[in-house]
Every structure is written in C-alpha cells, then in structure tokens.
Amino acid sequence: MSNDPPGFELPLRLFLGFRTLIDALHAELARQGHPDVRPMHGFVMQAIGLNGTTAVELGRTLGVSKQAAGKTIETLERLGYVERARDPHDTRRKIVRLTPHGLDALARSARIFDDLRAEWAAKLGEERLRALEADLRTVTPQDVFRLDVPGWFG
Amino acid sequence: MSNDPPGFELPLRLFLGFRTLIDALHAELARQGHPDVRPMHGFVMQAIGLNGTTAVELGRTLGVSKQAAGKTIETLERLGYVERARDPHDTRRKIVRLTPHGLDALARSARIFDDLRAEWAAKLGEERLRALEADLRTVTPQDVFRLDVPGWFG
DNA sequence: CTAAATAGTGAACCTGGTTGTCTATCGTGT
C-alpha cells in the first residue's frame, strides 16, 4: 500500500511517547523534592529493588560491566539515593540498598506514572490505551526488565 | 479502576518497542555493510540532511552545544559518513555533507524501517497498527524532528 | 590445604556531553 505512513515514523513516535512520559515524570519529581535524579537513575533504582543488590549483580541485571555498575552506584550514593554496607556473611560483598530518600523517589515515581497513564487514558479513551498496550506487548520481548539501557544509544 | 495496568508499564513498552525496531535496524544495517554506525548517528545524519549543515546549525537542531555537535561530526567523519569543506561564501563556516557512504546508510535505513513496519503490520494487522500510530500522534508533540536526543538519558 | 572462583577497586582509555576562552571572519553603523 503506497499510502502507508513511512516506516521511520513508528520508532520516532515510540521514542517521543517514551520521552514525553519520562520528561513529565522528572519534571514532577523535581517539583516533589527530587530535582537531581536522572532518567537512568530511575531504572537503576528499580533494578536495585527493595532487597538491595551488589555491584556485580546489578551489572548483570543492567547488562553492563561490574565496574560501570559500580560507578553508577557511586553517583547514586553521592546523591543520597543508595547506601552501601559490607555483607557480614561474605565480607567481599557490599550490599547496595536504597535509602529512605531513594525509596521515596521510587514510590513517587510509581504514583506519577499512574497519573500520567490516566492522562493518556483521558485523551485516547481507556479502550484505545489498553489496545495500544496490548499491541506493544505483542511486538516487544515478554521480559519487561533486563533493559540493557545504559550507554546503549551512543 | 483497580485492574488498570500499572502506569510504569507504558513507558517501558514504548521504550522496548523503540529499542526493538532500532536494534533490528542496526543488525540489518550491519549485515548490509554498515557495521559501525550507532543509533545516534542515524539521527544525526537525518538531521544533517541532503543539503548539508554546519556544526552550529546541527547543534541547534539537535539541542546540544556546537562543541558537542562538532565532536559527533568528527566521529562521523572518521567513520566516513560525512565530509567537511569550507564554505566559499563565508570562510568561517565549514559545510558538513553526507558522503556517498552516508547517503547509502540513510537510504538503506529508510528501506529497512519500511520492512520493519510491514512486519509489525503482519503481526498486529494494518488497522491496529494505524490506530497505534494515530494514538501516538495524539499524545506526542506534533514536531517529529527536534528530538534533543543526544545525552538526554544520563 | 591449596587452587579456582568471586567481589570489589583502580587505572587507562573512549565517546559524548558541558562551559569557558580564543581566533578568524563577516557584516553593520557611524
């Protein structure tokens, strides 16, 4: 069909949709007391999770080297979102845990994402939004996590 | 509605959709003789366009400093995708133009994106895909270009 | 009990972003 949209619009729109949501999230997070958290940090904190993790584990989860994971942890530690403590059962390991500040950021993010989804539902209708989500599930990997995000673009 | 999907799935799926397409594009581009072009380079070459541009102009288009644009141009030049020449009408300026190699990459990308869109259409149906594109147009900025892509994530 | 595997760290390097400074050139206003 010659009246199909050009193929390059699809990735662009997907990316713009993603950016629109992430930018709105971080604008609101900044307003709610988290001005210096970057988009990447959200993914990393999500990957750290409520039980904590280690640099090696985090690297595996994110698909980057343990050294890169370590650097990101350092940054997050400097910003006060995570803290490290030696594992008493294995003194080689250092457990990385979210601080109350980090947990607060995560909880607020979840809330804001729900609000943003509601905004889209208001614009598109709940039915269309559900269809959009279902279609995206069809064409993307099942496993939502394991994003391999950092440094992927450049 | 308590049975709505959690809001965080939407950005994740949009990003995964984007990544799926871009990864497939670059796998295919690598197979077709462009193994070292990175996702970012595609956007930059698109922004350079058929008429060429300058570092300052490119920086404005991409939303980065002229120095950052200059560095990216250097990389692209080293890879053989662009070339620079002094502007005879204004000897301060250096015009950046796509080389035949760069034009080839751009043309192949357009073709591959069309093929990828056709794959999605086969999986979802042309109707649903059109609806998805239409809905994304509704919730994203009108202006497809001006992405501010580079370095935005970190 | 020794040897292999593992966790963390540090160094050197790459890309791509920033800001600040500097020179060369262009264009305008007196």
Add this chain to the structure above:
DNA sequence: ACACGATAGACAACCAGGTTCACTATTTAG
C-alpha cells in the same frame, strides 16, 4: 573606510558512564 559586535570553529578542562585489563581479598571447592 573602518571599528566594533556577532558569529563559526577550535581547543582545553572537566564530567558521566561506558569499556578492558590488572590487582587484592575472600570464599568455596577439590
């Protein structure tokens, strides 16, 4: 005609985050 402001490009220093290689300390397995 010319001086001065604006512009284009380049260079330096720095930052974030990525890589690989090398090393120490500790744990685990044979």
